[in-house]
Amino acid sequence: MTNAQCRLRPEVTAFSVESAAEAMITVNPTGHILSANRLARQRLEYTLDELLSMQIADINPSYPPELWPDHFSAVRRDGTMTIETQHRSKSGKLFDVEISIAYFKFEDHEYCCGTFRDISKQKQAEKLVELQSKVLSRIASSSDDLANTLTELCRIVEQMVPHTMASVMLIDQPDGKLRFRAGPHLTPEVEEAFGAVRPDECSGSCGAAAYLKRHVIVEDTRDSPHWSNITDIAERFGIRACWSIPILDEQKNVIGTFAISHTKVAKANPFQLSLLDTAANLASIATRRKNWEDQLQRAHVELDRFGRLSTIGEMASTISHELNQPLAAIVNDAFVMEMLAAADTPDHESIQAQARVIREQSMRAAEIVKSMRRLVGKTPPSRKRVSVEKIVADSLAFLKPDLQRNRLHVNVIHHGPAIAIDVDCVQIQQVLINLVRNAIEAITEAEASIDGTPSSDYIHITTRCENGNVTFLVEDCGPGVAADDLDDIFTPFHSSKTQGMGMGLAICRTIASAHGGRLTVQNRTPHGAAFLLSIPCPPCTPDLA
Amino acid sequence: MNRTPKTISIIDDDPSVRRSLGVLFECTGFHVVTFESAEDFLERDCLHEIDVLIVDMRLPGISGLQLLESVTALGWTGPSFIVTGNAELVDVDLPTLHDGIHLLTKPSDPNKLLDVIHAELDLRR
Numbered sequence A: 001m002t003n004a005q006c007r008l009r010p011e012v013t014a015f016s017v018e019s020a021a022e023a024m025i026t027v028n029p030t031g032h033i034l035s036a037n038r039l040a041r042q043r044l045e046y047t048l049d050e051l052l053s054m055q056i057a058d059i060n061p062s063y064p065p066e067l068w069p070d071h072f073s074a075v076r077r078d079g080t081m082t083i084e085t086q087h088r089s090k091s092g093k094l095f096d097v098e099i100s101i102a103y104f105k106f107e108d109h110e111y112c113c114g115t116f117r118d119i120s121k122q123k124q125a126e127k128l129v130e131l132q133s134k135v136l137s138r139i140a141s142s143s144d145d146l147a148n149t150l151t152e153l154c155r156i157v158e159q160m161v162p163h164t165m166a167s168v169m170l171i172d173q174p175d176g177k178l179r180f181r182a183g184p185h186l187t188p189e190v191e192e193a194f195g196a197v198r199p200d201e202c203s204g205s206c207g208a209a210a211y212l213k214r215h216v217i218v219e220d221t222r223d224s225p226h227w228s229n230i231t232d233i234a235e236r237f238g239i240r241a242c243w244s245i246p247i248l249d250e251q252k253n254v255i256g257t258f259a260i261s262h263t264k265v266a267k268a269n270p271f272q273l274s275l276l277d278t279a280a281n282l283a284s285i286a287t288r289r290k291n292w293e294d295q296l297q298r299a300h301v302e303l304d305r306f307g308r309l310s311t312i313g314e315m316a317s318t319i320s321h322e323l324n325q326p327l328a329a330i331v332n333d334a335f336v337m338e339m340l341a342a343a344d345t346p347d348h349e350s351i352q353a354q355a356r357v358i359r360e361q362s363m364r365a366a367e368i369v370k371s372m373r374r375l376v377g378k379t380p381p382s383r384k385r386v387s388v389e390k391i392v393a394d395s396l397a398f399l400k401p402d403l404q405r406n407r408l409h410v411n412v413i414h415h416g417p418a419i420a421i422d423v424d425c426v427q428i429q430q431v432l433i434n435l436v437r438n439a440i441e442a443i444t445e446a447e448a449s450i451d452g453t454p455s456s457d458y459i460h461i462t463t464r465c466e467n468g469n470v471t472f473l474v475e476d477c478g479p480g481v482a483a484d485d486l487d488d489i490f491t492p493f494h495s496s497k498t499q500g501m502g503m504g505l506a507i508c509r510t511i512a513s514a515h516g517g518r519l520t521v522q523n524r525t526p527h528g529a530a531f532l533l534s535i536p537c538p539p540c541t542p543d544l545a
Numbered sequence B: 001m002n003r004t005p006k007t008i009s010i011i012d013d014d015p016s017v018r019r020s021l022g023v024l025f026e027c028t029g030f031h032v033v034t035f036e037s038a039e040d041f042l043e044r045d046c047l048h049e050i051d052v053l054i055v056d057m058r059l060p061g062i063s064g065l066q067l068l069e070s071v072t073a074l075g076w077t078g079p080s081f082i083v084t085g086n087a088e089l090v091d092v093d094l095p096t097l098h099d100g101i102h103l104l105t106k107p108s109d110p111n112k113l114l115d116v117i118h119a120e121l122d123l124r125r
Helices: A003-018 A038-044 A048-052 A068-078 A120-140 A146-160 A188-194 A204-212 A225-237 A270-310 A312-342 A348-376 A388-405 A425-450 A504-514 B015-027 B038-044 B064-073 B087-091 B110-123
Strands: A023-027 A033-036 A080-088 A094-106 A109-118 A164-172 A177-182 A216-218 A241-248 A254-262 A384-387 A410-414 A420-423 A459-466 A469-476 A518-523 A529-536 B007-011 B031-035 B052-056 B080-084 B101-105
Touching: A023 A038, A033 A038, A033 A048, A038 A048, A038 A109, A068 A080, A068 A094, A068 A109, A094 A120, A120 A146, A120 A270, A146 A164, A146 A177, A146 A270, A164 A204, A164 A270, A177 A188, A177 A204, A177 A254, A188 A225, A204 A216, A204 A225, A204 A241, A204 A254, A216 A225, A241 A270, A254 A270, A312 A348, A312 B015, A312 B110, A348 B015, A384 A388, A388 A410, A388 A420, A388 A425, A388 A459, A388 A469, A420 A425, A425 A459, A425 A469, A425 A504, A425 A529, A504 A518, A504 A529, B007 B015, B007 B038, B015 B031, B031 B038, B038 B064, B052 B064, B052 B110, B064 B080
Parallel strands: A410 A459, B007 B031, B007 B052, B052 B080, B080 B101
Antiparallel strands: A023 A033, A023 A109, A080 A094, A094 A109, A164 A177, A164 A254, A216 A241, A241 A254, A384 A420, A459 A469, A469 A529, A518 A529
């Protein structure tokens, strides 16, 4: 060190401390503040003179004078330490700080110097992460129902913004109105007073948020146009401020709102705004997950119905047996009736009795036919828009066990842009499932008969959109359809299989016709069958779903 | 033909079939006894009283085919009709227990049935 440097040192050091990029204060063993640099004064909003007359307890409520000696001893013992605590500024604002403390002794006097950093933002981010992880883990555990998850979300938010009430409203279909779904502090009276809220600009913050598709921060309900229609409700329940944010689904449609309300006029700070964002996101995830679950459940039910249909062979066998009972009785009774009528002196009473049992048995037969219709499917098809890819994917998902058991794989190719068609999804899937099942049987039966190893087995499904038709081509490498059978393979009760009643393809063709489409078959060279299901569709609609 | 009416036993779990076949045979000069199940029939122990056996293939409990085997074991050689309501079973091989066993599909032409019964009974006269 040069002399010049030695001479300059105290001033330079003081200047460095004063302009340091960290806030620094020095304190003596009694907790009195001895110095505070510029940044510290700024953060704490006090002048130097003010600070020099203060104790630590004045800026940090966690360290009252009686605790200070112990704390100072700990610093003395360890030399340095880092703590996380809170400081209070002159305006009363509390903020999170991380303080690095160093102990030093100078001319027999003890000091400790604290360098503190405002970590409010970091703390807030941690809080948001904590909120997310808590709520997400509840969402992930499928046992929790939606209302519970949303209530928990509100509860955590209420802890983060004390003295508030958080609530979730969701839009119900078909009326498109908002109704309360969760809110730990909601009372039946409040729920009743709001009832079903139509999204518009002046029926409260939530209605406005849903209507405007953006957050609506009402700091004072008394002078907000958004509350003009329901000022009475605001007065009655003491809702003075209400911040609401729309809950959006994946297509950015509003599915509900998340709101925080206060009994006093309140301005939202940036942290509270991001808390609203996070809460709305979580509410969206929870609601969508629930909807998916419901959809899955419905799909399951539909597939179940369909599973019953796919054993159409068994069903037809049962039905024909059932139907033959009354038919046998009718034939016998008619024979007896003829005999009675042919007698020299016909007994009218007996003839009438025979006619009656014939009528009864005929009705029984008709009932059986009716119940068969009910089983086979709803007519006409109830059409809904569904993507071609989804129809195929869902059918294959249903067939997965069959395919795995037979170690077969279905190659799927969708030509052209993704498209959606208006069809009875279950019925079209039923056709595809039947066709693929037939393909599986054709391949496995062929293998069994030639005792060969599965060489290059394949089933292809190819979809196209051309000339106003959507086509599904199902090809296999089995033995194909016998030339004699090509014409009547779709005729009911025609079966080339050792088992089965020959109803499957007949029903498939009926379904194709009900959609205004066609189901045809061709043999492939050198072998294999190719079934083509063709459904007319209006000029190809890109699949927006 | 014969002086005493021949007895036909009908074993079918469907009441409408039992009734209609019963009436048919009674109108055509037979005596008829009906049973709901093979068990009922065996319990009655009436094999020596009957001339023709008509039994449904699909019965609850002991099936029609099992019943035929049992009665054959008991020495039954009379005309026997095994009835099926299932068209796909037409090709099923009948047990070659004895010569008088026929497959009868439901529904079937009563005239043909009566012809076969009479022919069988004539053979055994």
